[in-house]
Amino acid sequence: MTIKDVAERSGVSVSTVSRVLNNHPDVSEAARSRVMETVRKLHYVPNNSARDLVRPQTAAIGLVVRGAGNPFFSGVIRAVEQEINAAGYTMVLHQIRSGEDELQAGAELARSKRLLGVILLGGCFDYTPEQTAALGIPFVCCSFTNSFGSLNKDAYSSVSIDDQAEAYRAVTFLIRQGHKNIAILLDSKQDHSISELRYRGYCQALLDAGIAPDTALVAEAGTFDMAAAYEGTCRLLRSQAEFTALFVIADSMAVAAMKALHDHGLRVPEDCSVIAIDGIDMSAYTIPTLTTLIQPVGAMGKESVHSLVDIIEGRGGNRHIQLRTALRPGGSVGAGPVFTSANDVKIKP
């Protein structure tokens, strides 16, 4: 079942069939409909290998994801896969371990599989424009940060939320509820990661409310998994630091944190409020329901693919899209303690 069979059955040449299949303008309506007819009738499916061989590259897009265990990423992966298929490409998924270098992995993948482009999901982007140019293909960073600020913005595309602003929003929400001693749980603030940005938003929100950030209230889990989050929360609790609310940088970590709080005899939200960012399915079913800023996973996947495909198909250059989250109030945040007017929290209007 090749293009030749279709051509014969339709009474045209293979060239014409090819043109029909690729939506070329120079083909008569009569020929077009006749070809489409036989294609349907024969259940003809083009051979991608042959197509890819003659074209400069493979009609495939890579998705490099670090830490696919994160349920938040599952949602993005699902959306990305759907969008890539809808655009007529094939997705090549590649999961990397925490130690590996995503750009390295992306380049390797792109070379061996001759990809048109790569989407990097989750991580930290720490490369110079020269290094990215060496890749030779377009790529977009989805839910990613980079440590160079706006320096090399034209070396790649990106789709993400404004991590600092959203963290600011979450912490401000807690402050508005009357909380003053607010702890933060993150995986690590050392590298130029999303965690760092969210940590900055946390600090800024406190400062703007006239509260001095206290390093004793910063709990670093070390790695991004629930076991580490649980342990990190336990360490924070053992330290005897005083706080009435906890901001966690990810839903999955927040679930573990709530468990740790419970295991230490603290009630959520009476003894400690919890807020997080992500909006994974599961967080709607914790007890109490987690208050969180829901990331638009579907839109993130969609925009990532669109950005990449537009570049691949010659429509415009790199762009940087920032999406907004939606606050889902849950039972995990309660009112803060009653303060005397003397030490009351100042909230900017």
Add this chain to the structure above:
Amino acid sequence: MTIKDVAERSGVSVSTVSRVLNNHPDVSEAARSRVMETVRKLHYVPNNSARDLVRPQTAAIGLVVRGAGNPFFSGVIRAVEQEINAAGYTMVLHQIRSGEDELQAGAELARSKRLLGVILLGGCFDYTPEQTAALGIPFVCCSFTNSFGSLNKDAYSSVSIDDQAEAYRAVTFLIRQGHKNIAILLDSKQDHSISELRYRGYCQALLDAGIAPDTALVAEAGTFDMAAAYEGTCRLLRSQAEFTALFVIADSMAVAAMKALHDHGLRVPEDCSVIAIDGIDMSAYTIPTLTTLIQPVGAMGKESVHSLVDIIEGRGGNRHIQLRTALRPGGSVGAGPVFTSANDVKIKP
């Protein structure tokens, strides 16, 4: 950078290079080492499209998954991807909606992408040997059931747990704790699904303990997602049916069920014990910790790929592997009510 360049630089023909690259025996040691040398030097990577074009198939394996939102599947997908890469193949992921037909989707995928084989993950296998033979490629059903029993066992491979036996084990665990009125929450028992097998195990366990299964204690969610599970549990509770324990066919549904119990003022495990099957990460962090039978996701992925690759590479035919779960006791199961000797539960030795 083609095979031709390598041939020229090595002073041999393309045929010889091809033979070296494919480990053909008929090539001199001298030529072999010379070619290998230049391959390394030029960083030559064979063009898979060209290779696939001339070969009957693509060096790729498909993974068709229904309901990738299920966190249990995420783990399997991760393992499968790793194993496929390790075996030198490419994984092509395809997620289907609940309405779609997985064999249809698998066949379509296999044809359009010229796959060597397909792994079907999660669902119900309802085809006759003739239909599967029409596919023309080997496939393995991972975490799947089929309604034909052992009739067409040689038409495909499978890797799964013994769903009925494991459900039996879970329910028996509840009975041993003293529970007698045990409800079950499943997505649907109509089709020949995993749910049905687990439902049968549930019934059998009750019968073997001398308890008559009561249809009033069967809660059907309708679909496999947490919202439906929540609703299904609520319906069960509104029905005023009396039960002291709940067996849920999946961890993610159990999380939603616990939430529903809580929202109706019932405590777990004091008022109702909960046990499930799956062992997703999250279930270790519910409050209380979910008692569950942990499925060996890594082994499932690994065995699925091994089975398929063995067939692809000509080592043996279809095989059927059954793995065991591991019981993780959690706080979600407590002792049942105290019975008088008159209506005490009979437990088989």
Add this chain to the structure above:
DNA sequence: AATGTTACTGGAAACGTTTTCAGGATTGCT
């Protein structure tokens, strides 16, 4: 009527690989 323009079409080359086939060199046997 001749010419130019437009709209469409088919032939053929090209993509990079594998594999068949035939043949050349070397070796072993008589």
Add this chain to the structure above:
DNA sequence: AGCAATCCTGAAAACGTTTCCAGTAACATT
């Protein structure tokens, strides 16, 4: 020495597609 067998090699065809190029037909313009 002659012949067969063995081992290795290269030429060439094939895989299914896209695209360049040349060409035809119809139509409009002079």
